[in-house]
Structure formats: structure tokens, C-alpha cells
Amino acid sequence: MIGRAIDVTVVDFKLSKKFSMRPSRWNRLDRVPVPCHHGGENVSSDWKDLAFHLDFRRSDTDNIAGRNRDDKSRCMDLLEEWLKRNGDRATVEVLMEALSEAELQSTVDGLRDKYPEVTGKSEAPRCILIEGEAGGGKTTFLSKEALDAVSQKTELGRRHDIVLLIRLREVWEGETIEEMVWDQCVSQTTEGIDVQSIRAILQRNESRVLFLLDGYDELRPEAREAGQAIPKLLSSKMYLKSTVVITSRPSAGVQQYTRPDCHVHIMGFSPEHVDKYVRQYFEIVGTAEIAKELITVVRKNPLVTDLLHTPIFLMLVCVLWEDNPEMVSPGTMTDLYSNLLTCLGKKHCKREGVEMPTDGLPADLADALLQIGNLALEALLRGETLLDVSQAENENLNWKLLTARLASVLKNVPGLKVLNLSYTALTPASLQSLVQGFRHIPQLEELDLTWIDKLGDAGMEVLQTGLSSVPHLAVLRLRNVHMTSAGMSLLTPYLRHLAGLRELDLNLNEIGDTGLTSLTTVLPTFIAMQVLDLAATRITHTGMRTLVPALRHLTRLVKLDIGYNNIGDSGLECFSAILPHLTAMEVLVLPDIRISHKGMVALVAGLCKLNGLIKLDISNNDIKDPGLECLAAILPHLTAMKVLILNSTGISDRGISALVKTLPHLVELQELNVSWNNIGDSGIVSLVQTLCQPRKLDLEQNPPREKSLTTATAPRYNTTLQRLDFGWNRGITGAGLGRVAQLIGTPTHLPDTAAMALAEALPRLPALEELELENISMDLAGFQAVVQAAEEHPTLKRLW
Ligand SMILES: Nc1ncnc2c1ncn2[C@@H]1O[C@H](COP(=O)(O)OP(=O)(O)OP(=O)(O)O)[C@@H](O)[C@H]1O
Incomplete structure (x- = not known):
């Protein structure tokens, strides 16, 4: 913790070049007091945080706490225990990663200083921070540095072969470093390079890579969270041996993730x-x-x-x-x-x-400036330096004027790839001037007009005039733009220009079967399409009949959403026939498409071939128990399934009993929703019981070991399930819920007879070193017998 007075001892690891520490070596190591309170951190008092990040369980830390008198000894004990458990895997890098996850960054820096040969740090700085006021020339400086570096005019340039200039304002939440490089540093025309090959190149040449990161203050808040790529790069959790130069306005928080080796302040012009x-x-x-x-x-x-x-x-x-x-x-x-x-x-x-x-x-200009000023002020008050007009309350903005300005700005950003105007009050007239600017941004890859409900069909007519100017468009989001079949028909011929379209979102538009029919004339050309959203678009079984032959060509489709349409059993039947061709499918969203168990019978015939499916949503369809029974029969084929949504499907205990038989096959399951059904106590109890049972796979991978009683005695829990929703099932009573609570929460009870039998069995395992009885309750007599047997045991060192 920052600011505490410290006097801490950690262990001098005396690292070998291989960075490995074996327990045997460890025993011979001198324990030299090393201050680890760089910047005021106290590793001793924060040893529990460290333990957590070194994968120690609560019971382990409780044990360590119990057997030591003070935090200092607990910290020592923890490190010894960690070394002992991990052997060769206990490397200084792992320790440093855990320390920095435990927010003990100064200690990490201390270790880095102490072991430069291990951490890859040499005389050369790893991170250079360049700060300057707004408009002070940071971007200009960094761009010049990039040019000078590639022409090897600077020392940094001479020491690095790969120079990567990344504009942080263009980084998205979840984007990886390799994706940023692909997006910002590789030209569209480069062949034979993809994200994987970039990763391989960067890893192979790690110490020769120079990252020039521009504008930390402009990085979106979501992308600044710990665990995101840029914070990880800064805190040396990835590409540790690379060099990072980062610019920022002062006090934007770069130092939260790194202590720069060199700090430069741009003073401006002399x-x-x-x-x-x-x-x-x-x-x-x-x-x-x-x-x-x-x-x-x-x-x-x-x-x-x-x-x-x-x-x-x-x-x-x-x-x-x-x-x-x-x-x-x-x-x-x-x-x-x-x-x-x-x-x-x-x-x-x-x-x-x-x-x-x-x-x-002029009044309109003054008006627009005032409104933008207002937005900017609000953003500043929220501590944001990047103004996202699309997120603003913008009903009163003069969009015509703004888009005219935006269109002229587009001239200066020919490389623009993403244009997000979602949730704005654009009208067809204001869109007109913007679309005229599309010719200046031929590299545009993503256009988001989500939820601009003033656009309507007239807006689509305007939009189509600009599509031929942006042939690289891969993502087009038109969710809820009030388009009807007429708008769809107007737009469709121009969609042909977008041969590389990967994502098309038409959700919540009333395009109906007629609009869908015109869309299907171009769909087969989109062979790269991965995501197609057609939810709530007023499609019926007639529309499905025209859609299905076109869908067959989209073999790379990863997500299809056709929910909230009146598709019915017959519409689904023809869809199911082509499902086996859609082998890349991972997410199938089919809520409220008016199907019964008959539709399910057809669906499962196709579904069983989709063994990469990770999400299936058939909620709000009256499939009842027979429908679920059909689905359950093929679930063993869908072992990648992570999310299964079955709410409001009319299922009861009978359906659940079919489901529980196959649940153990869903080894990846993270979310199961069976709410708003007719499930009763027995159904829910058997469901939870099954979810709490050891999985087939767990047992196969972790067969009971001879020297440990762990697997044989301690319960194993489902480690993947994150969400189980069974609310609003009227048949579930307090008694059922009580039983569920017991299954989930109460430790297994070992009666005295079993505990005594265990105590008696212990001498028959003369080499036993550890006995784990975590989460098992015992009565006093049984407990005492076990403890006594453990104490008398010749080799047993640890009883949990
Ligand atoms: N060394 C320079 N020589 C000439 N002009 C410069 C120089 N540095 C900056 N400028 C001018 O100042 C403008 C703003 O500079 P720049 O965008 O680099 O500042 P910044 O510090 O990155 O701004 P921000 O904090 O807004 O990101 C540039 O567009 C350029 O016109």
C-alpha cells in the first residue's frame, strides 16, 4: 500500500540465468534482507494480495496466517511455499507479474533494477514518457521520431528494427497489440500478413521493437482498464523487452502502469x-x-x-x-x-x-459552436479529453451544419477507417452533406448509424449514393434506422460495391419479406460475412424461404440473429436444412420466432453438426418438454457451448430431467437460463446437483492420485458456470430453494464413522505428505481422531 512505513524482508533469489528456482536450491539460498518498499509499498502487509495473484487459495492463506506470528514471517512463508509448489515454474517473471497485479509496482521495479539481466532491462530505457500541454507538439514530435527512427537517424532507431506508431485514440476496448499493429501500421494492400503473423514477428524480435504510442490522454477509458492491452504493455506484462515511447498530456495517468525510465517534457517553442x-x-x-x-x-x-x-x-x-x-x-x-x-x-x-x-x-455557426462548446465542457468536467459527439444528448444540435463541417474535415483524414455516428439526430438532409465527403475517405472500414431513427427510407436513399466511394467497408450498422422494405430495396443494389462486408446489422427495421427478398439478391456475394443481424425485421416463413438459399453461401458466418420474427415451424424447417453448411457458426440467436417442438425437431437435425456453437438462444418459443428433450439428445455434440438460453420455453421438470442427463457433456458451459418456466423443486434440485457434480472431463483429466486423498474426499465444483438463472418458476418452493442453497453453499459433512475410518486408514499411506479436507465439516470426535492420526503420521506435513 502506498504511503505506509515499511521494514520488510524479501528473499534474495540469487537467480540463475535460466531464471528457475528449484526447492533444493532454494534451501541453500542465503536470505538477504532486501528493502522492498520502493515508493512506500509494503509487501509484508499486502502478502494476502500477493498470495491471491500467486494462485493461493483462501484456505492456504488462512493456514499461512495461522502458523506465523507476524506479516513478515507470513510473507516469507508464502514465498517459500510458492517456490516449493512450483519448482521450475517459480520464475522471477511470474513473481513480478503477481506483484504488479497486486499493485506492488515499486517492488517490481526494485526487482527489475536488481536483476536487469533477468528482466531484460539493460542500460537502455524501456519506457520513455513525453508529456506536453494541449497542442504543444507531442504528436508532431512523435511522428518525426518515427521517421527519424526508421531512417536510423536516432539512437532509438539504431537499436530497433521494427518501429510501430500507434495512435491511442483509435484503440478499442479489447483490442490486442497485434490487432492495433494490423489496423494502424500495416497497409491494406500488404499481402500475406495477418494478426497471427504479426504476433509471431513481434515475439521473435521483441527486443528490436520500438512502440511509439501517441496520446495516452486520448485512450478510451475502457481501454485504460488494467488487463487491457496498453496497460499491459506499459506495465511490462507483454513485450517486456521492447521499448515504449508514449506521449500524453500531463497527469493523464500513465504512471499508474509504469514508472518511466525517462521523462521528457515538451516546453514548446523557444x-x-x-x-x-x-x-x-x-x-x-x-x-x-x-x-x-x-x-x-x-x-x-x-x-x-x-x-x-x-x-x-x-x-x-x-x-x-x-x-x-x-x-x-x-x-x-x-x-x-x-x-x-x-x-x-x-x-x-x-x-x-x-x-x-x-x-x-453567422447565427447557425455561433449556435453550433455554442453547442459543441457545451458538449466539450461537459466532457472536460467528466475528465475526458476526447469528445464523442455520438454519445451526447444531441437533439438540439444543428446536425446539418455539423455534418457539413464534418464532411470538410473528412478531406484531411483520407485514412479514416471508423465513422461512428450512432444515436445522433442525423436527418436525411444532414446525412447528404456527410455522404458527399465519403469520396475523401476511401479507406473507411466501419460505418455505424445505429439508432438514428430520423433517417428512414429517405436516409437510405442518401446513403446509397456514397457507398461506391467506400469499397473497403467491412462493417455496416443500420440497426433501428426506421428503414422499410422500400429503403432496403433502394439500398440493396449499392451494397454490391461492398464485396468485403463482414458485418451487417439490420435489426429493428421493418424490412419485411419484401425487403429481405431484395437483400437476398446480394447476400451470396458477401462471402466474407461473419455477422448478420436480422432480428425484429418482420420476416415470416415466406421470407425465410428466400433467405435460406442465400445464407447457404455464407459459410464463414459466425453469428446469425433472426429473433423476434414470425418464422414459425415451417420457416425454421427450411433453415435447418442448410445449417450443416454453416460450419463456422458460433452464435445462433432465435428468441421468439414462434416455433413449437415440431420446429425443434427440425432444428436439432441441423444443429448437431455445428460443434463450434458457443451460444444458442431459443427463449420465448413454446417448445415445451418435447422440444427440450430433442435438444438434449444432441447436446453431447455441442461441447463448445458456453451460453444456453431457455427462458420462457414452457419447460417443466420432465424437460429438465432430459437436460441434466446431457449437461455433463457441456464442459464449457458458463451461462444457463431456464427462468420463466414451469420447473418445480425436483427439477431445479436435480439441475443444480448435476451442475455441482464433478464433470466427466474433470475426472478424466484429474484421476484420483495415490499419494493424495484430495480427489477422493473433497468435492469438486463446477469451475466454468458463471450464471444460472432460474427465477420466475412458480413450481419452485422454499423447500426446493433450501435444498439448492445446501447444494451450493454447505460443505460436505463427514460423519464420525467416516472420519474415524479415515483416521484409521492414514497409517496405511506411509508416504502421504498432504491431506486436503477443505470444505468438509466434521463432528468433534471424528475431527479429533483425524487430527491425532495426522500428528502421528510419519511423513504427513500438511493437513488442510
Ligand atoms: N515542431 C513543430 N513545428 C511546427 N509546427 C508544429 C510543431 N509542433 C507542433 N506544430 C503545430 O502545432 C499543431 C499541434 O501539434 P500536435 O498535434 O503535435 O500537438 P499535441 O501536443 O499532440 O496536441 P494534443 O495535446 O491536442 O494531442 C500541429 O498541427 C502543428 O501545426
């Missing part, structure tokens, strides 16, 4: 730089003669001089001087900002061909 910049600026714009006077003015005016250290402001002042020299020397900073705004407003009016009013900005 007075000489300012002079040089001004001269160059006016030379370029062709009015070199007015540069000298500006230099004199800014030297005399402290207000402006202070501002001009920041490059972005210097540029703006040059623009202002060019427009009207009188505006550069107002009395106050506010006046200067206001003059800058007027100057930019004038330029805007000139470009748009509108009159600039004499008394301020």
Missing part, C-alpha cells in the same frame, strides 16, 4: 523557434515582408509571447496577422480568442459563399 516559424510561415504563404513586423510585435507583447510557445497558437496568430494585424494585440486573452474566432468565422463564410455579419458570427 523565442528563436518562434522567429523561425513566423518567417517560414509567411515565406510559404507568399508575404514574407510582413513577418518581421509580427516578430517585433510579439516580442513586445508578453500576453502573446506566452501563448506562442504553444505551436498551435503560434499558427493561429500567424493566420490572424495575415488577416488583420490589428487583431493580434488586444488587451486581454479573451479578446485575442474572440478575434481568432472572428477571423476563422470569416474564412468559413468565404468558403461557404455566405455573408459574414458585421456584428459577430
Whole structure:
């Protein structure tokens, strides 16, 4: 814990070059006091956190706590125990990882300093932090560094063969380092490279990789969480031997994950730089003669001089001087900002061909600026420096004006790949100007117009005009844009341009069978398609008949959602026939598609071939017990299943009894939902009992060992199930729930007779070293007998 006074001892591991520590060596090691309170951390008092991250269980830590007098000895005991248990696997890297997960980063840094040869740290820094104020030139500096590094002009460049410039504002939650590299550093036209090969290259050349990470302050909060790729890279949990240079506005929190070896602060332009910049600026714009006077003015005016250290402001002042020299020397900073705004407003009016009013900005521009300012202020108050207009309350924004601005901005970002305008109040008219800008962003891969309910069919008509400009579009999200069959028919011919479409989301649009029929004319061309969302689109069995032949071509489909449509048994029957062709399918979402057990009979015939299926949702269909019985019969084929949703399916104990027979085959199951059904006490008890039982696979992989009684005596628990939902089953009574609680919560009870028998059996295992009786309750007599037998045992060292 930061800030505590410490006096801690840890062990000097005397690491071998191989980084391994065997118990035998360990016993001979000197124990040298090593301070581990770098930055005020106290490993001793935080030993339980460390134990947790070294995979010790609660019972282990309780034992360690019980057999030592103080935290210092407990910490020592823990490390000894860890070494003993893990042998060759007890490496200093593992220890450092656990220490940093336990937020004992200073101790990690201490170890790193102490064992540079082990941790890969040499004289060269691993992490360089470059901080600077907004617009201070961090991005410019890093881009220059990237160029200089690849041309080997800098020391960093000479020491690294692979230089990767990553803009952190474009990093998404869950994105891996290799995916970032693929996304940002590899050109679209490069052949033979994919995420796997990038990983292999980076791993092979780890110490020759230079990561240039730009704008930590712009990294989304979700991507900043511990466990995300960038924090892991910073805290040396991956690519430990690489070098990282990261830029950020001050105090954005980089140091939460790393203690930089080198800290650079960008101070901005010096007075000489300012002079040089001004001269160059006016030379370029062709009015070199007015540069000298500006230099004199800014030297005399402290207000402006202070501002001009920041490059972005210097540029703006040059623009202002060019427009009207009188505006550069107002009395106050506010006046200067206001003059800058007027100057930019004038330029805007000139470009748009509108009159600039004499008394301020044009009303629509002033209005839009005010609203954006308001959004920016709110974002700043939330501590965010990246403004996501799509998330804002934006009903009142002047979207027409904004999109016109956005369209002109698009000219400057030809490499833009993701455009997310979801949940905005765009109208067809405002979309028009934006779509015109698509020609400037031919690399666009993802367009998200989710939940823009003002678009409607007219919006689709506008959208189609821009699709031919963005042929690389792989993700198109049009969920709930109020499209009907007419809009779908308008859009479809233009979707043909998108040969690489991987994801199409049309959920919650009333496209109906007619719209679906036109979609099916282009679907077969999307051979790369992985995700197709057609939920709540008013499809019936007639529509399914046209969809199915087209679906057959989508052999890479990973997720299909056709829920909340009136498909019925007959619609599902024809769909099931092509299921065996969709071998990549992982997620099949079929809630409320009006099927009965007859539909299930057809479905399972196709389903049983999909052995990669990880999620099946057939909730809100009246399949009843016969339907579940059919499904249960094929579940042993679906061993990858992680999520099974069966709520509101009319099932009762009879169906559950079929399910429990096959549940042990679902070794990956994480979520089971059987809520809103007619299940009673016996059903739910048998279900929970089955889930609590050792799995077939567990037993196969961990057969009972001779020297340990662990498997034979202690219960084994389901380690994958995360969520079991059985609410709203009226047949389940308090008694049933009590039994369920017992099954889940109460430890197994060992009656005295069994405990005595165990005590008597102990001498017959003369080499036994450990006896684990965790979560087993005993009565006093039985307990005493076991303890006594354990004490008398010649080799038994540990009784849990
Ligand atoms: N060394 C430089 N020479 C000339 N112009 C520069 C220099 N550094 C920055 N600029 C100008 O200042 C602008 C802002 O710089 P830059 O985007 O690099 O700042 P930043 O610190 O990354 O800003 P932010 O904190 O907003 O990310 C640049 O677009 C460029 O016009």
C-alpha cells in the first residue's frame, strides 16, 4: 500500500540465468534482507494480495496466517511455499507479474533494477514518457521520431528494427497489440500478413521493437482498464523487452502502469523557434515582408509571447496577422480568442459563399459552436479529453451544419477507417452533406448509424449514393434506422460495391419479406460475412424461404440473429436444412420466432453438426418438454457451448430431467437460463446437483492420485458456470430453494464413522505428505481422531 512505513524482508533469489528456482536450491539460498518498499509499498502487509495473484487459495492463506506470528514471517512463508509448489515454474517473471497485479509496482521495479539481466532491462530505457500541454507538439514530435527512427537517424532507431506508431485514440476496448499493429501500421494492400503473423514477428524480435504510442490522454477509458492491452504493455506484462515511447498530456495517468525510465517534457517553442516559424510561415504563404513586423510585435507583447510557445497558437496568430494585424494585440486573452474566432468565422463564410455579419458570427455557426462548446465542457468536467459527439444528448444540435463541417474535415483524414455516428439526430438532409465527403475517405472500414431513427427510407436513399466511394467497408450498422422494405430495396443494389462486408446489422427495421427478398439478391456475394443481424425485421416463413438459399453461401458466418420474427415451424424447417453448411457458426440467436417442438425437431437435425456453437438462444418459443428433450439428445455434440438460453420455453421438470442427463457433456458451459418456466423443486434440485457434480472431463483429466486423498474426499465444483438463472418458476418452493442453497453453499459433512475410518486408514499411506479436507465439516470426535492420526503420521506435513 502506498504511503505506509515499511521494514520488510524479501528473499534474495540469487537467480540463475535460466531464471528457475528449484526447492533444493532454494534451501541453500542465503536470505538477504532486501528493502522492498520502493515508493512506500509494503509487501509484508499486502502478502494476502500477493498470495491471491500467486494462485493461493483462501484456505492456504488462512493456514499461512495461522502458523506465523507476524506479516513478515507470513510473507516469507508464502514465498517459500510458492517456490516449493512450483519448482521450475517459480520464475522471477511470474513473481513480478503477481506483484504488479497486486499493485506492488515499486517492488517490481526494485526487482527489475536488481536483476536487469533477468528482466531484460539493460542500460537502455524501456519506457520513455513525453508529456506536453494541449497542442504543444507531442504528436508532431512523435511522428518525426518515427521517421527519424526508421531512417536510423536516432539512437532509438539504431537499436530497433521494427518501429510501430500507434495512435491511442483509435484503440478499442479489447483490442490486442497485434490487432492495433494490423489496423494502424500495416497497409491494406500488404499481402500475406495477418494478426497471427504479426504476433509471431513481434515475439521473435521483441527486443528490436520500438512502440511509439501517441496520446495516452486520448485512450478510451475502457481501454485504460488494467488487463487491457496498453496497460499491459506499459506495465511490462507483454513485450517486456521492447521499448515504449508514449506521449500524453500531463497527469493523464500513465504512471499508474509504469514508472518511466525517462521523462521528457515538451516546453514548446523557444523565442528563436518562434522567429523561425513566423518567417517560414509567411515565406510559404507568399508575404514574407510582413513577418518581421509580427516578430517585433510579439516580442513586445508578453500576453502573446506566452501563448506562442504553444505551436498551435503560434499558427493561429500567424493566420490572424495575415488577416488583420490589428487583431493580434488586444488587451486581454479573451479578446485575442474572440478575434481568432472572428477571423476563422470569416474564412468559413468565404468558403461557404455566405455573408459574414458585421456584428459577430453567422447565427447557425455561433449556435453550433455554442453547442459543441457545451458538449466539450461537459466532457472536460467528466475528465475526458476526447469528445464523442455520438454519445451526447444531441437533439438540439444543428446536425446539418455539423455534418457539413464534418464532411470538410473528412478531406484531411483520407485514412479514416471508423465513422461512428450512432444515436445522433442525423436527418436525411444532414446525412447528404456527410455522404458527399465519403469520396475523401476511401479507406473507411466501419460505418455505424445505429439508432438514428430520423433517417428512414429517405436516409437510405442518401446513403446509397456514397457507398461506391467506400469499397473497403467491412462493417455496416443500420440497426433501428426506421428503414422499410422500400429503403432496403433502394439500398440493396449499392451494397454490391461492398464485396468485403463482414458485418451487417439490420435489426429493428421493418424490412419485411419484401425487403429481405431484395437483400437476398446480394447476400451470396458477401462471402466474407461473419455477422448478420436480422432480428425484429418482420420476416415470416415466406421470407425465410428466400433467405435460406442465400445464407447457404455464407459459410464463414459466425453469428446469425433472426429473433423476434414470425418464422414459425415451417420457416425454421427450411433453415435447418442448410445449417450443416454453416460450419463456422458460433452464435445462433432465435428468441421468439414462434416455433413449437415440431420446429425443434427440425432444428436439432441441423444443429448437431455445428460443434463450434458457443451460444444458442431459443427463449420465448413454446417448445415445451418435447422440444427440450430433442435438444438434449444432441447436446453431447455441442461441447463448445458456453451460453444456453431457455427462458420462457414452457419447460417443466420432465424437460429438465432430459437436460441434466446431457449437461455433463457441456464442459464449457458458463451461462444457463431456464427462468420463466414451469420447473418445480425436483427439477431445479436435480439441475443444480448435476451442475455441482464433478464433470466427466474433470475426472478424466484429474484421476484420483495415490499419494493424495484430495480427489477422493473433497468435492469438486463446477469451475466454468458463471450464471444460472432460474427465477420466475412458480413450481419452485422454499423447500426446493433450501435444498439448492445446501447444494451450493454447505460443505460436505463427514460423519464420525467416516472420519474415524479415515483416521484409521492414514497409517496405511506411509508416504502421504498432504491431506486436503477443505470444505468438509466434521463432528468433534471424528475431527479429533483425524487430527491425532495426522500428528502421528510419519511423513504427513500438511493437513488442510
Ligand atoms: N515542431 C513543430 N513545428 C511546427 N509546427 C508544429 C510543431 N509542433 C507542433 N506544430 C503545430 O502545432 C499543431 C499541434 O501539434 P500536435 O498535434 O503535435 O500537438 P499535441 O501536443 O499532440 O496536441 P494534443 O495535446 O491536442 O494531442 C500541429 O498541427 C502543428 O501545426
